[in-house]
Amino acid sequence: MYCLVKSAPLFLAVAVCNGWLFGDFVGKQKELDEIALWPLPQKFQSSAIAFQLSPTRFQIVQAKQSSAGPSCSMLENAFRRYFEYIFGDLKKPEKSRKKVYDSDLVELQVWVTSADPECDGFPSLQTDESYELSVDEPSAVLKAANVWGDDYGTEISDFPRFAHRGILLDSSRHFLPLKVILANLEAMAMNKFNVFHWHIVDDHLFPYMSRTFPELSQKGAYHPFTHVYTPSDVKMVIEFARIKDLLTPCYSGSSPSGTFGPVNPILNSSYDFMTQFFKEISTVFPDAYIHLGGDEVDFSCWESNPDIQKCMVQQGFGTDYSKLESFYIQRLLDIVAATKKDYMVWQEVFDNGVKLKDDTVVEVWMGNKMEEELQNVTGAGFTTILSAPWYLDYISYGQDWQHYYKVEPLNFPCTDAQKKLVIGGETCLWGEYVDATNLTPRLWPRASAVAERLWSDKSMTDVDNAYNHLVQHRCRMVKRGIPAEPLFVGHCRQEYKGL
């Protein structure tokens, strides 16, 4: 399931350090390093002036010219949140500070320029996320086309390199409490990720509570009281294997083995189910995209089932079960297309020759022949996102974030038109070995490396420089209560206080 992140509007995380907004960084790499904006803005310049931010005088306000007013609750909430980020940890009274600043900065005006500020809407991949920030006394001005613009710094003109900057989390292998998901949405916001790919459905579990099929909720694999996602969370947990008419019964020799494989593709009831189910899904989720999967289908259960064997013969598929898969996916895609949603699929669906709508997004996830696949998918005119180099569930000793950082998504032989079809990427933290106990430190700051690759300019390739910035960015996440793990030896001014 794709959810474009709604919790990441208009970041006001200006580069402050205990309440001071620093200037004086023009051409001074060392001091620029001390700000260590992450992901680095496209254009960044600062003046020689240092401004003081006082919690008693400074405020964040709607600019008079802004199309968004006080009724834009999303912005008002963001103002409060970022005021807290800036001043929340100020312990010492202002007077004890000895440093002399040139002048006071009394307000940050937020100016939304487009006629529709999209206060109540959802972002899409077409959303203009650019912004400009200008800091001068007595007011700083943050200008953005809509509430999805984003900022950081002292004199910044910024925009994302790629429109799609995603993270996949997997609640099908382990139950992820809402608290953990929400905390990581906040960390995503800090890293300018804009797409949360919520992997809800898989062989192991089907943790979406359907109103159309409510009886399924009583058969949850998890404990029915302690391990459910409530309906208001738009999720709940059922055991997929027990939806028996939907799944293929596997056989051991001539009799059913009692286990179940993928969806049974030869029953009309399967497609009736999907039709009703996706009709519900399309109303519950506001997102433009539904990710239909289609990767790593295991054919052994289909092969064991005599009814399916018969159908293979009737359809003239021989023993090529990928033809049956294509047949199934094709009908599924038609069902989803009828809901007016666009869809994303894993690369196998394209590789297997399923006929796809022109605007389908194909996700390239296989590490071998990645460049060849990007060539083929974009060569066929399809939009693509890349996740192959960014499977964070594969862990190893040392600074693997450097590998993620060094990836150049457009480094494959292609035309300019093909390059434009690569709209971004996503990093995947699959859940086989991940749950609430270890998800957050395993994800951060490793995912931050992907964040800068997908947002910042292509020229950002210096790993040593990135290290210096990322160390500080990681400390900022820790300061906000996110247990991002250390890059290497060292310390933050404020360490993580939890377990």
Next chain:
Amino acid sequence: MYCLVKSAPLFLAVAVCNGWLFGDFVGKQKELDEIALWPLPQKFQSSAIAFQLSPTRFQIVQAKQSSAGPSCSMLENAFRRYFEYIFGDLKKPEKSRKKVYDSDLVELQVWVTSADPECDGFPSLQTDESYELSVDEPSAVLKAANVWGDDYGTEISDFPRFAHRGILLDSSRHFLPLKVILANLEAMAMNKFNVFHWHIVDDHLFPYMSRTFPELSQKGAYHPFTHVYTPSDVKMVIEFARIKDLLTPCYSGSSPSGTFGPVNPILNSSYDFMTQFFKEISTVFPDAYIHLGGDEVDFSCWESNPDIQKCMVQQGFGTDYSKLESFYIQRLLDIVAATKKDYMVWQEVFDNGVKLKDDTVVEVWMGNKMEEELQNVTGAGFTTILSAPWYLDYISYGQDWQHYYKVEPLNFPCTDAQKKLVIGGETCLWGEYVDATNLTPRLWPRASAVAERLWSDKSMTDVDNAYNHLVQHRCRMVKRGIPAEPLFVGHCRQEYKGL
């Protein structure tokens, strides 16, 4: 620094599930799996009787015959703690439970048999940790030689296979808050580890606050207010590289480079420092052992220093800097020996031919030629502990705990006398990439695999069986608030509630 764990007295974690003590497990592997004691006791048997534990009637008491009385505060604290473990999460009132039990278990009598219960003492490697537990109505009896005995189950006679069962944590690379250390001591207790090897001192930091050398505390590498271990914690942080007269100044060509290497072995002042320092250490730490390190000494700084080059010639060491290292270590060992402490050293100290006291413990940590090293060390008559196969800082995808579990410490060609010299092992979680954000889930339940290897019988080698037990043991840790990471897909009745 070695600290024999004081926080692990007399575990009363009887196998209860929401307050019920189950019996009826004789010869029934499936139900035995459901108890999943970890590490598995040496002898375990249960009756066909199921006892009820009621929070209003059940109590843990000192047996009349016990040498420990109500004044043994360590035991009294343990009673309270385990009562909370057993009944702390009972939400439902007792009456709503429908299962019928044969009878009530009203008390657990704890009977310490030896004349000195060691209520105020510290455990040593000679401590008798065996215990017997017998459950029958109306009282269960837990019998142990002293307060360090340990239990679990319904009819158990248990003792550790190895005396030394350790975990190394590293606060020299990252600051570890006391809260994290204490929480992991509790997890160690649940896993019957009995030695906490506290790696305080290394190149990066020297986080012990000395009273003899108090001026060093002002030069801390961490923030002086937020990142200090208080003196009462017996630790504080200073920047080792600034103890300039103690460390060797490195040279770049003919002039000092401004950096510092290992301790300067050619100055008497270095040995004066060590003499005073270890005199203090020996009084602050009650432990019998001090671990002196001696691994991975980098000779390049010594090689660059002209004074040291001169000394090499004078001593007739040629260019063999390991001879200089031995010379230094030899004097250091003499200094420590004078404090009446025993010492442990990494294997290089032995390998380099330093003359060691007969009762020195040599730690074998290098993965290559591990068996050969064990042969050599024990062949020379030295006691040894093994850590080579259990470096948990090396992470990888998948169930690496299985590798730790499969290790057999005594699987090297040797005599019975040599086998007896292998007194145990320890698992090491070095701190380059570990701090409070990720330490606990990275350590548990991977370290639990080592725990069973070091406590339970040699015959416990079935990894599938261990998996079934460990999954449940991990859930018990999670239930007690320890964020132990998942072994694979699945869930616990009570998941981790934190981030």
